[in-house]
Amino acid sequence: MSKFNPKSLLTLSALAAVLSLGALSAQAGGHHDRHGMMGGGPRVERMLEQVDASEAQRSEVKQIMRSAAADLKPQHEALRKLRAQGQALLTAPSIDAAAVESQRQQAQALHDQISKRMSQALVAAANVLTPEQRGKLAERMAKRQARMAEHRAERTKADAPKQ
Numbered sequence: 001m002s003k004f005n006p007k008s009l010l011t012l013s014a015l016a017a018v019l020s021l022g023a024l025s026a027q028a029g030g031h032h033d034r035h036g037m038m039g040g041g042p043r044v045e046r047m048l049e050q051v052d053a054s055e056a057q058r059s060e061v062k063q064i065m066r067s068a069a070a071d072l073k074p075q076h077e078a079l080r081k082l083r084a085q086g087q088a089l090l091t092a093p094s095i096d097a098a099a100v101e102s103q104r105q106q107a108q109a110l111h112d113q114i115s116k117r118m119s120q121a122l123v124a125a126a127n128v129l130t131p132e133q134r135g136k137l138a139e140r141m142a143k144r145q146a147r148m149a150e151h152r153a154e155r156t157k158a159d160a161p162k163q
Contacts, residue, residue, distance in 0.1 A: 050140060051133040061125045068121035075110050075117075082107045 044065055048058045086103045089096060126134060 047137065051129065051136045053129065053133065057128050057133075060128045064121050064124045064128070068117055071117055072114055075114050079107060079110050079114075082110070 044062060045058070048061060053061070082103055086100065086107070089100050089103060129137075
C-alpha cells in the first residue's frame with residue numbers, strides 16, 4: 001500500500017484543474033466544448049507539449065478525454081433540457097416552488113454524474129503522465145493561479161467606489 005504523498009495530491013489537483021477548465025465551462029454554460037478540452041483538443045495538446053509528453057502519452061490522454069466527452073454527451077443534453085424547463089418554470093405566470101426545487105435536484109444529480117466521470121478521466125490521464133510531468137503541471141498551475149489572483153485583486157481595486 002502506498003503512503004499518502006501531499007505533492008502527488010497537488011499534482012493530481014493541478015492536472016484536474018488544467019484538464020477540467022473546458023469541461024466545467026461547457027457544463028456550466030450548456031455549450032459544446034468550445035475550448036477543446038473534453039475531446040483532447042488544442043488546450044490539452046498545449047498542456048501535453050509543455051510537459052514534453054511522448055506521442056504515445058498524447059494519444060492516450062486524448063483518447064481518455066474523447067471517451068469521457070462521448071460518455072458525458074447525454075448528461076450535457078439533459079442539463080440543457082433542465083435549464084430550459086427551469087427557465088419556463090421561473091417565467092410562468094405562477095411560480096411552482098416545488099417544481100423549481102425538483103428541477104434543481106435533477107440538475108444537481110446530473111452535475112454529480114458529470115463530476116464523477118471527469119474525475120475518472122482525470123485519474124486515468126494523470127496515470128499516463130510521469131510524476132515529473134505532473135510536477136511540471138503543478139508548477140505551471142501555481143504560477144497561473146497566482147497571476148489570476150493578482151489580476152482579480154487589480155480588477156477589484158479598480159472597481160472599488162472612489163471616496
